[in-house]
Amino acid sequence: MTKFAALLAKAAKAVDKEMDDQLPRGQELEHRLFDAMRYATLSGGKRLRPFIVIAGGEIFDLQMAECLRVSAAVEFVHAYSLVHDDLPCMDDDDLRRGRPTVHVEFDEATAVLTGDALLTLAFEIMADRKTSPDPEIRMELVAGLARAAGGHGMVGGQMLDIWAEDNPLDASSAARMQRLKTGELIAFAGEAGGILARARPRQRRALRMFAHDLGLAFQITDDLLDEEGNTEQVGKATQKDATAGKATAVAMLGVEGARNRANLLSKQAAAHLDYFGKKANTLRDLCEFVINRTN
Numbered sequence: 001m002t003k004f005a006a007l008l009a010k011a012a013k014a015v016d017k018e019m020d021d022q023l024p025r026g027q028e029l030e031h032r033l034f035d036a037m038r039y040a041t042l043s044g045g046k047r048l049r050p051f052i053v054i055a056g057g058e059i060f061d062l063q064m065a066e067c068l069r070v071s072a073a074v075e076f077v078h079a080y081s082l083v084h085d086d087l088p089c090m091d092d093d094d095l096r097r098g099r100p101t102v103h104v105e106f107d108e109a110t111a112v113l114t115g116d117a118l119l120t121l122a123f124e125i126m127a128d129r130k131t132s133p134d135p136e137i138r139m140e141l142v143a144g145l146a147r148a149a150g151g152h153g154m155v156g157g158q159m160l161d162i163w164a165e166d167n168p169l170d171a172s173s174a175a176r177m178q179r180l181k182t183g184e185l186i187a188f189a190g191e192a193g194g195i196l197a198r199a200r201p202r203q204r205r206a207l208r209m210f211a212h213d214l215g216l217a218f219q220i221t222d223d224l225l226d227e228e229g230n231t232e233q234v235g236k237a238t239q240k241d242a243t244a245g246k247a248t249a250v251a252m253l254g255v256e257g258a259r260n261r262a263n264l265l266s267k268q269a270a271a272h273l274d275y276f277g278k279k280a281n282t283l284r285d286l287c288e289f290v291i292n293r294t295n
Contacts, residue, residue, distance in 0.1 A: 004285040011054050011064065012047040015075060018068040022076075022125060036106045036114040037121075041079045044097050048218070048290075049074045049189040055282045056193025056207050069131045070141060070192050073122040077149050078185060080118035083111050085158065119149070132196060140195050148188035157181025171252050175216070178249070182222075183215030190214070206275045210283065213269035218290050220262040223248040225295070227255060266291045 019041055024034045050071030057067040086093040086101040087108065094104050103111035125131060126141045147153055157180030160169070164177065190211025194204040227250045249258040266287045273280035 004282070004289060007282060008046065008051055008289070011051045011071075012045075014064055014068060015047045015050040015054075015071050016042060018072040019075060022069075022072055022121065032106070032110060033113055033117060036102055036110050037117055039105060040083050040102050040114055040118065041076065043099055045075075046293075047071075047075060048286075049078055049186060051286070052186065052189040052211060052214075052283070053192045055286065056190055056211075057196055058193070058282065059207075059276050059279045060193065060197030060199055060203075062193060062197050067193060067196060069125055069128070070196060073125040073131075073145065074185065074189050074192065076118045076122040076125075077145065077154075080115040080122075081149075081154050081158075081185075083115040083118070087111060090158070090162070134198075137195060137198070141192065144188050144191065144195065148184040153180055153184035154182075157184070174249070174252055178216060178219045179212070182219040183212055186215035186218065187212045203275070206272050210269045210272035213265045213272065214287060214290060217262045217265035217269060217287070220249040220258050220265070221291050221293060223250045224255065224258055224262070225293075226250075262291045 020038075023038055023041065025031075025038070026034065028034075050068075053071045053074055054064050054067045058064075082096060083102045085091050086096055087103055093101055095101060099105070101111070102114055106114075122145065123142060126145060127138055129138070131141065132138050149155065151159075157177050160173070160177035161181055164174070169177065187208050188211075191204050191208040193199075194207050199207075226248070249261060252258075253261060270284050270287045273283055
């Protein structure tokens with residue numbers, strides 16, 4: 001295991017423990033919902049977005065423990081989006097991370113409620129004084145997460161994704177869809193460590209720009225994996241984008257063009273970190289990881 005892989009695994013383990021602590025459990029009548037929430041979130045994953053929060057915070061000398069609550073909240077929002085994206089009325093996927101999706105393992109109504117519960121739990125965590133004793137910081141975190149997750153973020157991007165199935169998008173509109181659906185939450189994760197650390201506006205802007213470009217590179221790599229990967233490797237159905245006629249980077253640029261675009265965006269993301277010098281080396285390593293991953 002490389003040094004970077006070890007760092008990623010260490011952070012993922014800590015975030016998983018934090019999520020386990022935050023998730024409801026028990027034998028109340030609604031325990032089926034609790035079981036589904038745990039199924040949706042504690043089934044593995046790279047924990048990339050939480051890692052960005054943690055690595056961003058470390059630039060300002062925050063300890064991992066100081067970033068874990070925000071990291072867990074961000075991952076709960078990401079998990080909610082996956083649960084809803086997999087629904088029959090959305091992408092209609094039966095497999096996620098090598099396991100049946102939530103609506104297959106439980107049922108469709110439970111999957112809807114699971115996503116709702118994960119989203120609201122994220123905001124409950126962000127608003128709690130344990131996340132930060134400073135109410136202004138908590139307010140900025142709540143507002144930033146809301147923007148990233150809402151109509152001008154993930155939800156708006158998903159709407160564009162659905163609309164594009166019957167209405168071809170040009171390159172600019174396709175890039176906007178990707179930025180909203182995937183990039184905005186990653187951009188918030190990049191800035192969140194700076195918010196927690198009371199970083200200066202220029203520092204926070206640099207982190208957000210880094211994460212914005214990284215998010216686009218991540219989405220293009222996802223498109224490539226859907227085109228070139230297999231179900232066993234990726235952990236979910238592949239070649240679905242082309243079948244659905246989706247406006248992906250691969251559809252717009254071809255495989256080599258999309259790969260070149262991802263590489264360029266990764267380099268741009270790393271360049272935004274020059275302001276921080278060596279303290280941002282972990283995030284620089286992440287740029288390489290994102291475009292070279294296999295799942």
